[in-house]
Amino acid sequence: MIEIKNLHAEIDGKEILKGIDLNLEKGKVHAIMGPNGSGKSTLSYVLAGREDYEVTDGSVQMDGVDLLDLEPEERAAAGVFLAFQYPVEIPGVQMSNFLKTAVNAQRKQRGEDELDALAFLKLVKDKMKALGVKDDMIKRPVNVGASGGEKKRNEVLQMALLEPKFAVLDETDSGLDIDALKIVAEGVNQLRGEDRTFLVITHYQRLLDYIKPDVVHVLANGKIVKTGGPELAQELEARGYAEFLGEEAA
Amino acid sequence: MKQAQNLARMPAPARYKADNAATFVEAFEGNAALKEGPEWLVSLRQEAADTVAEMGLPTPKLERWKYTNVHPAIKDVSGVAAKPGFVVKPVDKLVTDLSESLQNAPEWLQSILTERPHATFRYADMMMWELANMFTQDGVVIDVPAGQKVSEAITIDFTGHEGQLSAPRAVIRLGEGAELTIIENHKGEGQFWNNALIQIKIADGAKFRHYRMQEYGSKAVYTQNTHVEIGEGAHYEAFTMALGGNITRNQVHAAVIGGGAECDIYGINLLDGSQISDSTFEVEHMAENCNSNQFIRSVMRDQSKGIFQGKVYVHEGADGTDGYQLSNALLLSEGAEMDTKPELEIYADDVKCSHGATTGQLDEEPLFYLRSRGLSENEARALMIEAFVNEVVEKLADETVKDVVLQKVSQWLKL
Numbered sequence: 001m002i003e004i005k006n007l008h009a010e011i012d013g014k015e016i017l018k019g020i021d022l023n024l025e026k027g028k029v030h031a032i033m034g035p036n037g038s039g040k041s042t043l044s045y046v047l048a049g050r051e052d053y054e055v056t057d058g059s060v061q062m063d064g065v066d067l068l069d070l071e072p073e074e075r076a077a078a079g080v081f082l083a084f085q086y087p088v089e090i091p092g093v094q095m096s097n098f099l100k101t102a103v104n105a106q107r108k109q110r111g112e113d114e115l116d117a118l119a120f121l122k123l124v125k126d127k128m129k130a131l132g133v134k135d136d137m138i139k140r141p142v143n144v145g146a147s148g149g150e151k152k153r154n155e156v157l158q159m160a161l162l163e164p165k166f167a168v169l170d171e172t173d174s175g176l177d178i179d180a181l182k183i184v185a186e187g188v189n190q191l192r193g194e195d196r197t198f199l200v201i202t203h204y205q206r207l208l209d210y211i212k213p214d215v216v217h218v219l220a221n222g223k224i225v226k227t228g229g230p231e232l233a234q235e236l237e238a239r240g241y242a243e244f245l246g247e248e249a250a
Numbered sequence: 251m252k253q254a255q256n257l258a259r260m261p262a263p264a265r266y267k268a269d270n271a272a273t274f275v276e277a278f279e280g281n282a283a284l285k286e287g288p289e290w291l292v293s294l295r296q297e298a299a300d301t302v303a304e305m306g307l308p309t310p311k312l313e314r315w316k317y318t319n320v321h322p323a324i325k326d327v328s329g330v331a332a333k334p335g336f337v338v339k340p341v342d343k344l345v346t347d348l349s350e351s352l353q354n355a356p357e358w359l360q361s362i363l364t365e366r367p368h369a370t371f372r373y374a375d376m377m378m379w380e381l382a383n384m385f386t387q388d389g390v391v392i393d394v395p396a397g398q399k400v401s402e403a404i405t406i407d408f409t410g411h412e413g414q415l416s417a418p419r420a421v422i423r424l425g426e427g428a429e430l431t432i433i434e435n436h437k438g439e440g441q442f443w444n445n446a447l448i449q450i451k452i453a454d455g456a457k458f459r460h461y462r463m464q465e466y467g468s469k470a471v472y473t474q475n476t477h478v479e480i481g482e483g484a485h486y487e488a489f490t491m492a493l494g495g496n497i498t499r500n501q502v503h504a505a506v507i508g509g510g511a512e513c514d515i516y517g518i519n520l521l522d523g524s525q526i527s528d529s530t531f532e533v534e535h536m537a538e539n540c541n542s543n544q545f546i547r548s549v550m551r552d553q554s555k556g557i558f559q560g561k562v563y564v565h566e567g568a569d570g571t572d573g574y575q576l577s578n579a580l581l582l583s584e585g586a587e588m589d590t591k592p593e594l595e596i597y598a599d600d601v602k603c604s605h606g607a608t609t610g611q612l613d614e615e616p617l618f619y620l621r622s623r624g625l626s627e628n629e630a631r632a633l634m635i636e637a638f639v640n641e642v643v644e645k646l647a648d649e650t651v652k653d654v655v656l657q658k659v660s661q662w663l664k665l
């Protein structure tokens with residue numbers, strides 16, 4: 001269970017999140033939709049612990065632990081994962097080295113044994129195959145020179161390896177071709193389970209055809225303005241966000 | 251092989267004189283052994299001593315020494331070591347002790363030992379050279395005959411003597427088509443000054459890989475002057491890893507004198523405390539269609555300081571030259587500093603040259619990305635710093651050296 005209460009956050013003195021209240025039930029897939037600039041990515045960064053966003057009020061609890069007290073790496077070890085809207089390129093850092101370091105860093109923080117090179121390689125090869133990630137990808141520097149779609153697949157590969165308890169997917173569908181979308185959705189669906197909570201940020205119903213959400217929220221102007229079932233996504237697709245934008249849209 | 255000529259072309263001499271070499275001039279005067287030996291040698295030393303006595307040692311008043319002042323660090327160095335500390339392995343018939351060959355030096359060796367490739371009025375580049383000339387006593391001569399490809403790397407382990415100046419010389423000659431790898435290891439604690447002079451002749455089609463791991467203790471001063479001449483289709487690959495020392499001056503002058511030759515000068519500096527590491531390179535292109543690369547990456551903590559002064563000089567007629575210089579520095583602390591001065595002078599046609607210098611901090615975005623995957627801040631930083639220096643290490647041709655360097659890098663990061 002993830003409880004977000006009255007979450008306010010600002011960047012460079014500008015308030016972006018203006019009191020978010022969200023209860024994410026364990027084992028469920030929650031979708032967030034909302035207009036550009038409404039604060040969806042900001043919310044995802046704040047959940048993952050990015051330091052340039054200042055949380056000015058509110059709390060985020062995951063299974064009784066206050067996430068906002070934790071460093072980004074501690075949140076990761078606690079099971080938080082963010083698939084970035086814009087995955088970061090890291091020249092010179094080989095994907096395989098990065099993945100292995102990440103998997104083992106989390107295992108170490110949780111007091112588990114580290115995987116040796118062979119065990120890790122087998123694990124990563126299996127996941128790559130399942131997600132249709134090209135073999136040479138792990139020999140390349142992280143995201144450098146990867147296409148938009150390849151980067152998104154890399155994010156899902158990382159999620160599959162790290163098996164988080166709480167995964168936030170920020171527009172993971174954008175940039176994916178139809179086949180990739182299916183593969184990625186399948187990857188998410190395979191991970192779905194009683195212990196795993198998903199927060200899926202998207203602009204399109206199409207993704208939600210493959211990853212069926214349990215709950216859909218609308219985020220507009222830094223607040224959750226409506227919550228409903230999967231049908232809400234369809235309504236939004238038909239009608240847009242005008243009704244939520246109030247004066248700004250008029 | 252063509253001789254390098256007319257390297258002199260700097261404008262009128264700077265009127266520089268410094269009265270700061272008395273200690274070493276006295277040490278010279280008091281050492282009878284330096285006045286003995288064949289005439290050419292005695293006069294080489296004497297001329298050098300006279301010059302040093304008259305002109306002194308470099309200070310930041312000289313443009314080429316603007317960022318590096320050795321004097322505070324050498325003020326407690328007084329004696330001059332009778333025998334510089336070095337061990338060459340394996341003992342091979344290609345290698346001779348300079349102390350032995352000096353007495354009956356063949357013509358070619360004499361001519362190398364007495365060369366002064368920079369005009370005397372370019373004194374800023376010659377001062378430390380003259381200091382080595384003055385104390386020419388020992389060192390190593392490596393002479394690889396034409397066609398011989400030496401498969402095992404020759405290592406030279408240098409060290410210093412407490413309170414003393416050492417002036418080891420190295421003369422390395424590769425015949426046509428020869429191949430050689432040398433690994434210099436510099437280790438030792440204490441307050442000493444090692445001023446090395448290395449002269450290299452690479453004949454047509456030969457390949458020389460020249461690696462240096464500088465890991466002296468934090469009080470040592472290390473200055474070195476390399477002069478290399480690269481023949482037609484030949485290749486020189488140099489790499490210095492500066493980890494240790496109080497002050498390091500790595501000065502390389504490369505004359506690319508044969509067509510189609512290649513010259514790569516690489517370096518990484520990993521500095522902390524109040525260390526200073528100065529990379530001063532000059533590549534002179536004197537023949538057509540040659541490539542040169544100067545590529546330095548520096549990572550600095552605390553109050554440390556990195557310096558890159560790189561120059562590419564393309565002579566008239568050296569058409570089709572590609573000459574690159576790049577210095578990238580990461581400053582990990584507020585007090586750290588990087589000074590860069592890349593220069594280009596071109597008098598030929600169809601030349602591709604570029605120089606670039608960046609100085610900055612680690613990017614926050616990738617750091618957050620890595621941490622969001624569970625890496626601690628230190629692990630994330632280490633991974634990124636490793637990646638940063640790896641881009642230089644990747645260029646090296648020798649796989650064993652690459653591994654050694656990467657190990658040392660990760661050791662440094664764990665400090």
Ligand SMILES: Nc1ncnc2c1ncn2[C@@H]1O[C@H](COP(=O)(O)OP(=O)(O)OP(=O)(O)O)[C@@H](O)[C@H]1O
Nearest residue numbers: 011012014016035036037038039040041042043085
């Ligand atoms: N450094 C910053 N300084 C000022 N404003 C910022 C800064 N970073 C983001 N913003 C603003 O915050 C608002 C929310 O941005 P955010 O990226 O969270 O939107 P989003 O809902 O994810 O949009 P999209 O659907 O386009 O991805 C935007 O108006 C954006 O311009």
Ligand SMILES: [Mg+2]
Nearest residue numbers: 040041042085
């Ligand atoms: Mg966004």
